[in-house]
Amino acid sequence: MTGEEGHKDSDGSLRLVMLGRQGSGKGTQAQRISALYQVPHISTGDAFRAAVQAGSAVGLEARSYLDRGELVPDEVTIGVLRERLDGLTGPGGTKGGGFILDGFPRNLAQARALDVIVDGRGLDLVVKLEAAIEEVLKRLSARRVCNNCGAVYNLVDHPPEVPGKCDVCGGVLSQREDDTEAAIRRRLEIYESETAPVASWYQEKGLLAVVDAAGSPDEVTRPIVVAIEAALGRRGHRP
Ligand code: AMP
Numbered sequence: 001m002t003g004e005e006g007h008k009d010s011d012g013s014l015r016l017v018m019l020g021r022q023g024s025g026k027g028t029q030a031q032r033i034s035a036l037y038q039v040p041h042i043s044t045g046d047a048f049r050a051a052v053q054a055g056s057a058v059g060l061e062a063r064s065y066l067d068r069g070e071l072v073p074d075e076v077t078i079g080v081l082r083e084r085l086d087g088l089t090g091p092g093g094t095k096g097g098g099f100i101l102d103g104f105p106r107n108l109a110q111a112r113a114l115d116v117i118v119d120g121r122g123l124d125l126v127v128k129l130e131a132a133i134e135e136v137l138k139r140l141s142a143r144r145v146c147n148n149c150g151a152v153y154n155l156v157d158h159p160p161e162v163p164g165k166c167d168v169c170g171g172v173l174s175q176r177e178d179d180t181e182a183a184i185r186r187r188l189e190i191y192e193s194e195t196a197p198v199a200s201w202y203q204e205k206g207l208l209a210v211v212d213a214a215g216s217p218d219e220v221t222r223p224i225v226v227a228i229e230a231a232l233g234r235r236g237h238r239p
Helices: 025-039 042-052 057-068 073-087 108-117 134-140 179-202 219-233
Strands: 015-020 041-043 100-101 125-130 141-148 152-154 206-212
Touching: 015 025, 015 179, 025 041, 025 057, 025 100, 025 108, 025 125, 025 152, 025 219, 041 042, 041 073, 042 057, 042 100, 057 073, 057 179, 108 179, 125 179, 125 219, 134 141, 134 179, 179 206, 206 219
Parallel strands: 015 100, 015 125, 041 100, 125 206
Antiparallel strands: 141 152
16 A cells, blocks of 8 residues: 555545644645545645635634634634535535545534534544654654645655655645644644543544554555545445
8 A cells, every 4th residue: 555546445435534633644644545535635724724825704713713723713613614515526525425524623512513514424434643742743843834735744754855845736835834832832732632532532432543643654544544444344335
């Protein structure tokens, strides 16, 4: 499994949630799984950053929360998620298709709201990427993101071929504005107090797979694919 080939059995209906501390590699893995299984990758963080850049009403409201590393209020966030899911067409979309959620849900209220949104078919799997605090702190300070396509790099273990340039689209790479020390500290605190209980909640529902986030992107993708295949097997690939 290289993470680059398409998945033979994929029918585009995988419904996956990715959890994990900031810097655990959620975004990178969500992009890889999205390509492998041909399901849309939905990142509420990306949606908020796009809204801020566009200067939309949601962006104006969200900006101060993003800058401080605080959670955007649930009403706004759930609205943004719903809009994204409703906008999916074809095999995606809330009516029967799949998605990979990256950065949602981040607290129990959001998890309950998601239950209602995906009512009926529910989720196939929740993957939690396990990474130590010291490791994520190192990764976040070395993280660079393409301003154009959102591809994620790490200057230490996944640098771009040409410094400062995206391998995928040639866009300019930069550091995220909320990858400052104070905002990182705050985001990690919120992860422990608000998001960690979400993992326990999914564990009780029998949906959680915990994957070690140490190692190369390929090494992390492999056990995620194993967990997905097991979950799809349990579901019997029903449409
Ligand atoms: P991320 O890219 O997932 O790290 O998200 C960046 C920022 O967007 C977070 O620090 C929050 O301010 C905001 N955000 C993203 N997803 C959510 C969410 N599910 N609930 C509340 N705020 C969120």
